[in-house]
Amino acid sequence: MHSVSSLRTKLERSIEALNFQSSPKELYEPIIYTLGLGGKRIRPIMVLLGADLFGGDVNASLHPALAIELFHNFTLLHDDIMDNAPIRRGKETVFKKWNANVAILSGDTMFAIAYDFLTGVDPTLLPEMLRLFTKTAREVCEGQQYDMNFESLPAVTIDDYLEMIRLKTAVLLGCSLKLGAMLGYATAGDANNIYRFGENLGLSFQLQDDLLDVFGDEEKFGKEIGGDIVSNKKTFLYLKALELSGPGDSSALQHYFSTQTMDPDEKITKVREIYLRLNIREKTNEQVDFYYQEAMKYLAEIRVEETRKDELKALAKQLIGRVY
Amino acid sequence: MHSVSSLRTKLERSIEALNFQSSPKELYEPIIYTLGLGGKRIRPIMVLLGADLFGGDVNASLHPALAIELFHNFTLLHDDIMDNAPIRRGKETVFKKWNANVAILSGDTMFAIAYDFLTGVDPTLLPEMLRLFTKTAREVCEGQQYDMNFESLPAVTIDDYLEMIRLKTAVLLGCSLKLGAMLGYATAGDANNIYRFGENLGLSFQLQDDLLDVFGDEEKFGKEIGGDIVSNKKTFLYLKALELSGPGDSSALQHYFSTQTMDPDEKITKVREIYLRLNIREKTNEQVDFYYQEAMKYLAEIRVEETRKDELKALAKQLIGRVY
Numbered sequence: 001m002h003s004v005s006s007l008r009t010k011l012e013r014s015i016e017a018l019n020f021q022s023s024p025k026e027l028y029e030p031i032i033y034t035l036g037l038g039g040k041r042i043r044p045i046m047v048l049l050g051a052d053l054f055g056g057d058v059n060a061s062l063h064p065a066l067a068i069e070l071f072h073n074f075t076l077l078h079d080d081i082m083d084n085a086p087i088r089r090g091k092e093t094v095f096k097k098w099n100a101n102v103a104i105l106s107g108d109t110m111f112a113i114a115y116d117f118l119t120g121v122d123p124t125l126l127p128e129m130l131r132l133f134t135k136t137a138r139e140v141c142e143g144q145q146y147d148m149n150f151e152s153l154p155a156v157t158i159d160d161y162l163e164m165i166r167l168k169t170a171v172l173l174g175c176s177l178k179l180g181a182m183l184g185y186a187t188a189g190d191a192n193n194i195y196r197f198g199e200n201l202g203l204s205f206q207l208q209d210d211l212l213d214v215f216g217d218e219e220k221f222g223k224e225i226g227g228d229i230v231s232n233k234k235t236f237l238y239l240k241a242l243e244l245s246g247p248g249d250s251s252a253l254q255h256y257f258s259t260q261t262m263d264p265d266e267k268i269t270k271v272r273e274i275y276l277r278l279n280i281r282e283k284t285n286e287q288v289d290f291y292y293q294e295a296m297k298y299l300a301e302i303r304v305e306e307t308r309k310d311e312l313k314a315l316a317k318q319l320i321g322r323v324y
Numbered sequence: 325m326h327s328v329s330s331l332r333t334k335l336e337r338s339i340e341a342l343n344f345q346s347s348p349k350e351l352y353e354p355i356i357y358t359l360g361l362g363g364k365r366i367r368p369i370m371v372l373l374g375a376d377l378f379g380g381d382v383n384a385s386l387h388p389a390l391a392i393e394l395f396h397n398f399t400l401l402h403d404d405i406m407d408n409a410p411i412r413r414g415k416e417t418v419f420k421k422w423n424a425n426v427a428i429l430s431g432d433t434m435f436a437i438a439y440d441f442l443t444g445v446d447p448t449l450l451p452e453m454l455r456l457f458t459k460t461a462r463e464v465c466e467g468q469q470y471d472m473n474f475e476s477l478p479a480v481t482i483d484d485y486l487e488m489i490r491l492k493t494a495v496l497l498g499c500s501l502k503l504g505a506m507l508g509y510a511t512a513g514d515a516n517n518i519y520r521f522g523e524n525l526g527l528s529f530q531l532q533d534d535l536l537d538v539f540g541d542e543e544k545f546g547k548e549i550g551g552d553i554v555s556n557k558k559t560f561l562y563l564k565a566l567e568l569s570g571p572g573d574s575s576a577l578q579h580y581f582s583t584q585t586m587d588p589d590e591k592i593t594k595v596r597e598i599y600l601r602l603n604i605r606e607k608t609n610e611q612v613d614f615y616y617q618e619a620m621k622y623l624a625e626i627r628v629e630e631t632r633k634d635e636l637k638a639l640a641k642q643l644i645g646r647v648y
């Protein structure tokens with residue numbers, strides 16, 4: 001078994017060694033720039049861990065892992081245009097550093113390159129891997145569309161929200177692990193269990209991210225605290241608070257989440273007060289734990305020696321950032 | 325052998341029968357809208373003709389043909405954002421009717437759906453078909469990038485221009501025909517010859533389109549005449565005129581193609597006068613013919629009974645719109 005850190009090193013080397021053609025540079029420079037911004041490489045590592053779990057060849061799995069990383073970065077490039085986001089991982093977004101047209105077209109090219117990296121797998125695996133990858137790509141687009149729709153929708157339910165983050169975030173983790181499992185010639189049952197593990201871990205991770213946005217430590221979180229509140233994002237915390245609040249808090253919350261002009265610090269303080277009063281921190285923690293435990297149940301179902309699962313468990317802990 | 329018109333009918337029926345999921349509607353309505361705008365369906369017809377030429381199953385080739393049509397329409401959706409184009413085929417573009425975000429994301433989804441339609445082919449053909457399709461997708465993106473670059477580049481050569489239209493337009497015709505040939509289990513030699521036939525036909529077609537933009541009949545052309553001149557597009561006609569002009573015409577041309585404020589009708593008249601004086605109409609016609617004849621040479625090389633090529637020849641004539 002390979003460790004997460006050794007797999008990350010392998011991946012970084014593969015990414016550094018990528019050699020796209022040099023022309024037109026407006027197309028390929030933003031791709032190199034984006035891949036060079038780093039990130040935790042969680043998704044491609046999951047491809048490699050999935051393969052390794054079932055005794056697959058990790059080196060032969062690097063290309064499909066890169067396919068996932070290219071795809072993920074393509075979605076970030078296009079999301080940043082749609083969200084008008086100037087900063088990603090502490091650096092200017094492609095959309096900001098170049099322009100929207102460059103971000104659209106180099107994003108499209110990354111999506112195509114992702115398929116190039118997938119095409120080289122064992123041809124007997126190719127149709128099923130392609131089907132999963134493309135289905136996931138469509139789901140991620142659907143998730144992004146729901147996310148944008150929710151901005152202007154007055155009534156979003158918690159179930160709507162959970163389905164949105166499942167599509168936008170969780171399915172890609174499931175897909176990454178399952179592609180890896182396929183590369184290790186796992187049984188259909190094991191491949192589905194590792195998909196559900198990833199999907200539930202993704203839900204747990206996103207809810208934890210929502211929580212840290214309000215109650216996190218700015219330094220550890222790596223983003224400014226309160227961003228979701230300032231941008232009126234209807235996260236799990238907001239929707240849960242609406243559900244549990246009396247008329248007073250409810251109308252205050254709805255007011256705060258519809259204004260664009262309120263002082264950010266005051267808004268964050270007021271919303272956080274309501275959340276604390278309604279025990280939203282604990283309620284969200286419970287939900288994070290619920291999906292984490294669900295993930296662990298699916299992992300337990302997978303029919304390989306328990307010690308082989310250690311690296312996946314370590315990655316899961318690292319992702320949720322808690323000691324269980 | 326099937327006729328072009330019967331294949332077009334088959335395709336239209338398949339497109340009408342497409343049933344994407346209904347939610348989120350912001351994602352799927354623009355796709356249905358775009359496919360419903362019509363067009364000549366040249367590229368998917370080429371997939372079917374390519375298959376039919378080699379005795380392939382036309383009905384089994386409908387999905388790969390739709391893959392090409394989805395891909396082509398995806399590029400139009402994104403190009404229209406980049407070109408800020410309000411009208412396509414006489415109707416509002418998605419970008420204009422909805423907004424840029426919808427056009428980005430529903431375009432991305434169309435690209436994914438294209439791969440879905442390709443994935444169902446005979447698995448023994450899949451890797452090679454995927455490789456060709458993805459390579460072509462990247463080339464089309466590169467062509468679009470060069471096209472945008474040329475807008476602000478002072479010195480574009482005729483060779484640069486020909487390479488740009490090869491990437492942006494011609495390779496997709498070659499790819500469509502070759503995918504069809506693969507579906508008909510053509511030999512590698514025949515598959516390459518039909519690719520070259522399509523590529524040269526694409527070059528001929530684009531140069532003919534450039535010509536009609538200046539000297540065409542508005543009603544037959546379906547677009548306003550002189551659009552390329554008004555928008556300062558450096559087409560073959562402009563570049564050839566620059567090459568052949570003396571200092572006076574040359575500086576006049578460069579002036580006309582850098583101003584945004586000149587009266588459109590006056591500009592078109594003045595530029596057309598220079599073109600006529602320099603025999604640009606004839607020079608471009610020669611080039612259209614050259615690529616058309618090249619295409620025919622490659623078609624002649626293909627080792628099937630000559631009469632089987634009649635529909636391809638008819639389509640080629642229809643595309644270039646001349647009697648040879």
